[in-house]
Amino acid sequence: MSKRDYYDVLGLKKGASADEIKKGYRKKAKELHPDRNADNPDAESQFKEANEAYDVLKDPEKKAAYDRFGHAAFEGGMGGGGGGPRPGAGGPQGDFASAFSDVFDDLFGDFMGGGGRGGRSRAARGADLRYNLRVTLEEAYNGLSKTITVPTSVACGACSGSGAEGGAEPTTCPTCSGMGKVRATQGFFTVERTCPTCSGLGQIIKNPCNECGGNGRVQRERALSVNIPAGVETGTRIRLAGEGEAGMRGGPPGDLYIFVEVTKHEIFDREGVNLHCRVPVSMTSAALGGDIEVPTIAGGRSRVAIPAGSQSGRQMRLRGKGMPALRGGGHGDMFIELAVETPVNLTSRQKELLREFEDLSEDNNPESKSFFKSVKGFWDAMKG
Template sequence: MAKRDYYDVLGVARGASADEIKKAYRKKAKEFHPDRNTGDPNAEGKFKEANEAYEVLKDAEKKAAYDRFGHAAFEGGMGGGGGPRGGHPGGQGDFASAFSDVFDDLFGDFMGGGGRGGGRQRAARGADLRYNLRISLEDAYRGLQKTITVPTAVTCGSCSGTGAEGGAEPVTCPTCSGMGKVRAQQGFFTVERTCPTCSGLGQIIKNPCPACHGQGRTEKERALSVNIPAGVETGTRIRLAGEGEAGMRGGPTGDLYIFIEVAEHNLFQRDGVNLYCRVPVPMATAALGGDVEVPTIDGGRSRVKVPAGSQSGRQMRLRGKGMPALRGGGQGDMFIEMAIETPVNLTTRQKALLKEFEGLSADNHPEADSFFGKVKGFWDSMKS
């Protein structure tokens, strides 16, 4: 079967620039790579065809010969010595050379973004730590200084974090010569992997520290003093830079994140900077009006005037008696929700007075009259 035109294989015009040819080849190589098309038996052939085309068109001399003579330039009669620079364009050595141009694009995600010829990894940074801290609503109102105990990895004192006995410096890894990566030829491919000897660090320790076994850090509990600002709420995150886990072999220390959880309160409910408190009000006080005493989050108390005829659910606001804003900006409010309380365990005299009151109050229930008027209208509409 006749070979396809190399320009058609890559999908570019004959006047395409070198960058356009390279870009087109990368696209085809990714599209037809056998590892990405395990279910397509034709993918490998198309992949090799694209590679062969690119091997010719990326080279100025080979491209000029191809533009003049076509495929005949590489069939022994035109190129001399098997084509410009020798060798068939689809040969194994040239295949690896061409494929190396797009190696990073195809496998960069799997190799950790290191790329070809990348240097060794830096000493590993320590992990960030999380500490969950539960505090009361009063503490969230006032703010507090609290000491916490955090189990973590700290720099080994015996080797000063180097991981080597006596604090000696690590030596260059002989396997990867300090690069942290090794290459292996697998057929057409040159595969780059993390060095198995040094785990990508580029250095090894000849005599590991007996205290930390070459890790450069040891497990220990630390006591830390944490400043909890006033106004924090559940979900607030406090970052303590450099208070996390120590890095491997002298690597930088991670951070400590403290996540705040504010416990529920038995009197107050919180909504942002505002507080809500449900206060029972005697039926007589609600009907006649009067005062009730309510608590405040600062430990004080306030007297609230109850207007005559108050109903359950009515709210009264105490300005500035809520929670402080976390980063300044004033104070929230406290809302008192009235819960009208019906008396229980009535005496004979109390029952008699209430019955007398009921007889005198037949026309004094505006909310009930409104509700049952709506109910009657609803029933009448259902009948019709």
């Protein structure tokens, strides 16, 4: 009897993607597993056939060979040593090792879990949630209390989270006798897997709640008040224990993690607890010196004295005017960086005065004088 096409075995079209192959295999494995088909004598052979098909199609190299040559790719008739072993060859051990490895990894995902043999979780813990929160630099400086709205799963009010109509108690699963797992003997192996009837909970609900469909939880939007401490930075994570999704059938809730992002400020640049502020000053103020007023993140003002002859890039420190440390320890500093501004849109009189100033400025630009002296020495050396 000729082999069936592997894509047909898994109910797929030729050339299906890796995700489609995985989903098709899971569906077929659940449908054909011998434990769920005790009255079907062909279930075991069909289950092996599905595993054999998946063993080939999940492997990119095997899949490429099969797509090109079909079953002949694995029957040693291609020449050049290219075929490799036929899927399922090597006796029962090779067949079942591959098949049940896939069942472990791809179908049930929680084999041998639940704390060892016979272990189970009657009430599964809810999932953790993530919430991205954007705050301004001023809010990060002062700290704030903020109300956020989080879409999540909450305990069903109609059944008090039990999943049973009227809040009735679940009954022991008859398939696994409350153990949450069943054992199956396949060839040389005895495999323990999650009970397909109760999904490992060890209990079943005879009359599911109409409101939640037996899950014990429903989707809702929940408003939460969150305290954001002063000094938070982008990437700060705040954990709210028990504020995640409700657990299945009365299980403990997960946690809510708030990830903070501090938005960019138009005046201040942040570096840890320190702030940087670039302040433009006029050419005359930089040359003659004087006082300027600069803003602080707290909303106040500070006077800064500019020394005469200041150049662009000169920095001055205002101690304690930076951001607060997140876990105490005072405040950082604020650094003022001067940007000497060249005047534009000059009048005729201003140009005249600047030319006159230039004629009188032979000894007022020491850096330029030193630079061009070095340049002249460089040129002279090149000529020599």
